[in-house]
Amino acid sequence: MEAVQMRSITKWFGSLCALDHVDFSVREGEIHSLLGENGAGKSTLMNVLYGMLPCDEGEVLIHGKPAQIRHPSQAIELGIGMVHQHFMLTPVMTVTENVIVGGEPVNGPFVDYRSAVRQVQEMIDRYHFGIDANTKVQNLSVGEQQRVEILKALYRGANILILDEPTAVLTPQEVQELFAVLRDLKAAGKSIIIITHKLKETAAIADRVSVLRSGKMIDSGLEASRCSVNDLALMMVGRKVDLTFTRRSQCVGQVAFEVQNLNLAVKGVPVLKNLSLKVRKGQILGIAGIEGNGQTELIEVLTGLRRPDSAVILKDGKPFSGNASDFLTAGVGHIPEDRLSRGLVTPMSIEDNVILGYHRRPRFAGKGIRRSADIRAFADEKLAEFQIKAETVQTPCSALSGGNQQKVIVARVFSEDPDILIAAQPTRGVDVGAQEFIHNRLLDLRDEGKAIVLISADLDEVRRLSDRVAVIYDGRIVAENDHDVWDEMELGLLMTGGKGGVTA
């Protein structure tokens, strides 16, 4: 029996055809992976199913019955739940409040908050989500916030669950836990649609696979067990992609950037504890760690966004300090971990965003006046070079797909040729083709003798690109070594605070 049938769905955004007569169906009790390049239309298709976007043509059947889904509330009634690529939580409210909103247990005219907390905590425990139902969402890490999103859908009794890139922000362990949950849900007869750019995950969890490319359904309902990761990559981007490619540093030079004895407390709670690290010219230092162990604050210190309580920062051996602007001018590039909050001013156009932070450079402005023509030419060039899918450079970044938004940020930083690059989650949400591209550019940059600090939740990425790997746990670097010393399991253990690390 088909849980979801979407027939001939067509969706226009202005003159752009985001979905072109797409057929898509999901069986009851299966995990269905929806693949496609950045901007292929995956999120759009799911937003149509969830009633967030009206489609221009086509029909939707849920459990065989035609359904008019015009609003998410109707989708929820039909048992469809969605976890969005970009979270939709209210930061100042607690986990419970976020989860129950729209389906609050009531006691007369009042919200029965106490029993709500009990129910939510029970679900958290059942799925091993490891968060407190009473914490405010703003105090949660990105990974934890996502679990709140999943809880929200489950709480409303979803039996068709849409997950838009749920693993982009999770560590391997967390992914395993999530997959265990998904298998349980599947066993309970629920249907799950999962969008991911990590093909290994598709192979690991999905029963069937559908592939979108440029708004058209290329392959639909393939048995996942019959496709290899390479087949999937080929289907997605239409060419061969080597996902294991890497090169090692040939010449490691002087220490370019060094932090000694970094201490930082946020609201009185120590977050970074006597942390020291250094990265050399022509070297990629990978920092592995589970979200929420001080990475965010570390990145903020390394880019001048936050002043540490105490630390010595040395750039090329000389003490260095300043604000974000000073760091940028001194050649410290930054790929922020959260593209929507720190990376982009989404209502602004691509051309405005692709120079953000470098907008005072002589090539973009003189005497306080923007060189509009030069900026446009530059943006046009980047659009082509990074294959950013957008109609024009005047398109606002809010109209770009997640992966294309990321490409705007990456294009910006790489074009400035920084001496030191703080790259946080550089490939979060980008498709395999673009991942390969970004990885190559990172390696090129390193081979030119630049120093790179790579902070990523994607262990594969860290292990593949880094020349040295440091593990951060509870605000400390607990182990550091050459890239090939630890295997994935050992790294995983170190990341969760297990002993056995050697610092050489």
Added chain:
Amino acid sequence: MKKNLAISRAALKNSSLVISAAAMVISMLISALIMAICGYNPFEAYSAILTGAFGSLRGIAQTLAQATPLIFTGLAFAFAKKASLINLGVEGQMYMGALGAALVGITDLGLPAIVHVPLAVLAGFLFGAAYAAIIGGLKVKFGSNEVVAGVMLNSIAGYFINYLLNGVLLAEGSSVAQTERVCQTARLPRIFSSYQVTIAVFLAVVVCIAVRWFISHTVLGYEIRSVGMNKKAAETAGIHISKALIVAMCVSGGIAGLAGANQVLGVDRRLISDFSPGYGFNGISVSALAADNPLGVILAGLIFGILRAGALELNRSTGIPVEFVDVIQAMVVIFVSAPLMIRHMGKLTRIFRKKPAGKEV
């Protein structure tokens, strides 16, 4: 074909121009209804407004005279909005601008008009800007809310000026709280000798164009926009947020000050206590109708200018109170800030139009 249809439909739905126009029309319709309920004939009223505003040279002059301060205050509000600041202190900044212009205007500097006038106007700008800087400073230094600070400072400006007008600045032998007349050399030339509209109306238009250019073509304008739309991203990009906020506030206040300068140097030719019928707050409606677009402010200011000028006429000929223009203005703000309401109204009319709801393409 289908593609073009999709484009135009999407463009229509999202265009703020459509929303503004719809808000204006709906507001005028509802006002007509209110007038009818109150026993006035709305057709008579609107036609009286139009003839009042356009029927004579006096009407046209009156329209422009009414539009001038509205364009300034609307632009002041819209500018602060670019940095996502709600400048409710426009009224106070306008009064301070008036004070600045008056101080320079009533002093005989022995300068020719070509120097004295710009100097007095500049003083208006600077006084308004300086007064707004207080709000910006409070916000940046102490995180105080600019809305509250703005409202408080409005009262303070009003009282302060009344204090001066009843004391050191009081014109000799005057029984009303007002200054001496400004020097001949400091007066803004009037366009038609017997009407109050001055060349400041051109200045208003020029300033709107300049602001538009500033916002899209200068680095500072770009930084203000970034700060207005995403502070964290602006911070990450090394943009000095406090600086952007203070600059935005000061320019906004300076523009508000120009409204005051026009009043003193052109309209009243002296600073009179409580001269404003609420130009500062009307600026909010103007800015809303213009969707915060500097060029739109010109048009929106003119539209409200027409209504006000016409309404003055109306009051004379039909006895309908001028205040109903305020009703229209208030409703415009409501409808523009709730575009969904307009969209739903649009849907309603569509349902009425074709009962057997065929599937839409």
